[in-house]
Amino acid sequence: MILVTGAAGQLGSDLVAALVGLHGREAVLATDLRTCDQMARSGADMATLDVTDPDAVQTMIQDGAFEQVYHLAGILSARGEKQPDLCWTVNVDGLKNVLNAVRGTKTRVFWPSSIAVFGPDTQRHRTPQVTVTNPTTMYGVAKASGEMMCDYYARKYGVDVRSVRYPGIISYGVPPGGGTTDFAVDMFVQAVKNGQYTCFVRESTRLPMMYGPDAVKAALDLMAAAPSSISVRTSYNLTAFSFSAEELAAAIESRVPGFVCEYEPDFRQAIADTWPEVIDDSRAREDWGWHPDYDITAMVNDMLSHLVDPANSHV
Numbered sequence: 679m680i681l682v683t684g685a686a687g688q689l690g691s692d693l694v695a696a697l698v699g700l701h702g703r704e705a706v707l708a709t710d711l712r713t714c715d716q717m718a719r720s721g722a723d724m725a726t727l728d729v730t731d732p733d734a735v736q737t738m739i740q741d742g743a744f745e746q747v748y749h750l751a752g753i754l755s756a757r758g759e760k761q762p763d764l765c766w767t768v769n770v771d772g773l774k775n776v777l778n779a780v781r782g783t784k785t786r787v788f789w790p791s792s793i794a795v796f797g798p799d800t801q802r803h804r805t806p807q808v809t810v811t812n813p814t815t816m817y818g819v820a821k822a823s824g825e826m827m828c829d830y831y832a833r834k835y836g837v838d839v840r841s842v843r844y845p846g847i848i849s850y851g852v853p854p855g856g857g858t859t860d861f862a863v864d865m866f867v868q869a870v871k872n873g874q875y876t877c878f879v880r881e882s883t884r885l886p887m888m889y890g891p892d893a894v895k896a897a898l899d900l901m902a903a904a905p906s907s908i909s910v911r912t913s914y915n916l917t918a919f920s921f922s923a924e925e926l927a928a929a930i931e932s933r934v935p936g937f938v939c940e941y942e943p944d945f946r947q948a949i950a951d952t953w954p955e956v957i958d959d960s961r962a963r964e965d966w967g968w969h970p971d972y973d974i975t976a977m978v979n980d981m982l983s984h985l986v987d988p989a990n991s992h993v
């Protein structure tokens with residue numbers, strides 16, 4: 679059996695569908711505070727689980743005898759700046775509850791960290807695996823703490839926990855949940871719907887990104903890797919491509935003629951300004967064979983093919 683927390687989210691809903699496709703619907707228990715249509719459509723069993731409740735997490739993990747837990751429940755960067763206490767509680771205490779519940783078992787855990795662990799002191803181009811982090815957002819502080827906790831539980835208690843530092847994830851299934859890279863998804867949706875988008879970061883903002891199917895593939899590949907191949911128990915750097923907001927707008931405009939993007943940076947600009955532009959993910963490539971399937975052109979084409987409404991005159 680496989681447990682997924684935060685299963686109704688942007689990543690969780692796609693991951694649950696992939697896990698059901700691989701292992702069958704009876705093998706996957708999808709949990710969250712809420713449900714969503716896509717989670718229901720996957721056919722997986724569903725349950726409510728608040729990861730900040732240690733007893734509920736302990737009981738569910740003990741009773742379920744899960745071989746794998748994908749612990750995705752989280753509060754993302756932009757929401758985390760508005761609700762820092764909640765961000766810490768869900769992202770750090772929630773992770774600790776899961777790690778405590780699997781201690782002494784053979785359960786393998788996947789927990790996503792983020793490029794948000796990096797901050798203004800970090801080398802922004804080809805950011806190395808091991809480097810200064812010093813994040814300046816609560817989300818980054820929580821993710822950096824979570825990474826160290828994973829490493830501690832792996833060393834001290836032998837917990838088989840695995841993690842990647844996801845870049846911004848672009849997907850079309852469930853809308854993103856309040857992150858700084860949400861502009862990339864919003865740009866596609868608004869281009870198809872209205873032919874116009876007002877972007878909340880400036881045009882030159884360049885960030886590492888990844889298409890949703892590759893984010894799912896990374897989680898599955900890392901969890902399938904032999905324990906002996908995992909040399910990083912904090913979290914692996916991971917990326918697919920980097921682009922600036924204006925480069926994405928141009929790529930969309932080439933497929934959606936007449937699309938106009940304007941730029942009105944808000945508080946999320948200050949967050950984006952502290953993150954790397956390009957990530958070095960060579961350790962993930964060497965250790966467990968990571969490689970993305972989608973480059974930016976393939977991602978743009980696939981996103982648009984899923985979002986386009988044939989009745990929409992902009993496309």
Ligand SMILES: NC(=O)c1ccc[n+]([C@@H]2O[C@H](COP(=O)([O-])OP(=O)(O)OC[C@H]3O[C@@H](n4cnc5c(N)ncnc54)[C@H](O)[C@@H]3O)[C@@H](O)[C@H]2O)c1
Nearest residue numbers: 684686687688689711728729751752790792844846847855
């Ligand atoms: N989407 C990205 O670009 C991105 C990038 C880097 C890392 N990540 C990480 O991947 C994970 C999943 O992200 P996502 O994009 O799917 O986020 P999301 O906001 O779309 O989904 C997170 C889910 O967690 C749930 N949740 C919140 N509090 C909870 C609680 N107390 N108990 C149980 N569930 C709770 C929410 O209801 C939501 O469905 C998070 O840990 C996030 O930090 C995402």
